[in-house]
Amino acid sequence: MPQTPHVERHFTAGERVRDVVIGMSDGLTVPFALAAGLSGAVDSTGIIVTAGLAEIAAGSIAMGLGGYLAARSDAEHYASERLREEREVHEIPGVEAAEVAQVFRSYGLSDQESAAVVEALCRRPQAWVDFMMRFELGLEKPDPRRALTSALTIALAYVAGGFIPLAPYLLSATAGRALVASVAVTLAALLVFGYVKGRFTGARPVRSALQTALIGGLAAAAAFGIARAIS
């Protein structure tokens, strides 16, 4: 499918970064908050480590496999919509040509002004289908290898993120002491991660750092409060 090189670059880099951000955001935050929450209810780190590792396994599989199936179903959706457009271009070219004109009319162009482009597309059925996929339906052609790459990237980022808040509980026998270390280590990691994320995604890095730490802090505080209240 022809695309402007500009869009192609933007799209590919963005997807990979987005997968790491998705996995690591939750990996840093949820096991951190769960361990902090349990520290409000139990004294032994053994049960917190068990719960934390179980959560990392569950979360990375749920997010990774979820990402894999989502990417696969995006690819199938694209393929089925493309078949439909190909059929329509072949069977009802008049209707489809009117839809091309309608795309330009929504930008204030008269049918006369868009006529040359509409006619040119009608002479090139493959390019016409490509045009309809992108400009009428707003669908980008998915990369066939993305489903697996996306799954592994999200899952590994989740595991990598999850071990940071859990490390202090692995090293200390007292939940209270491990909690203090976990809060310090994880808030530092969230600030660094948020800063780097901001640099990659074009957001203001310092604000991104503070927002990311805020999410983790609020989630952990809520989990801690709930666990303490019911235990």
Next chain:
Amino acid sequence: MPQTPHVERHFTAGERVRDVVIGMSDGLTVPFALAAGLSGAVDSTGIIVTAGLAEIAAGSIAMGLGGYLAARSDAEHYASERLREEREVHEIPGVEAAEVAQVFRSYGLSDQESAAVVEALCRRPQAWVDFMMRFELGLEKPDPRRALTSALTIALAYVAGGFIPLAPYLLSATAGRALVASVAVTLAALLVFGYVKGRFTGARPVRSALQTALIGGLAAAAAFGIARAIS
């Protein structure tokens, strides 16, 4: 921003459904897997309920607030890219006109065939900017109210999903018995949820049901195995 009504409808309905799917997928899966995992390590349901509720609090806040900030940053990214396009259309119209022609060249159209559309856009700076945002950069104008709606939808779907696997542990004192009930209730819920999700997203419903149950089952089995191995 002018858009074809077709695209607009597709976009809005899809986003809301996507938010419910995101929240409920993880809400059904991760607390289910965590509770199953802890059932492999402890006998009392008290600690499992505490961990489960802490996880639901942490997960819903992390996903909801994460969704809120992601939607906000999408909106800011759109606004800043739009300002840049407006400046470029004003300051270097020749370069931008060549970029419009380049979009059509990537669909096999000659500069002569696209000339009328390029000229028409040059006479309408606002429509020109709209065109560049969508067709060169591939960016859709975000709905300003979406950030908050998205956050609440994801968080509530997560909480609603999370209480289903946890309910048996709230009602029974024995972890083993609660686990059996939780597996049965949650697999049934995952099958129904996967089926409905398939109907909404255009995937084959029965396959979607089986895939969704598979993710939950694998995540729970992995969490159970890990928790049993280390305890």
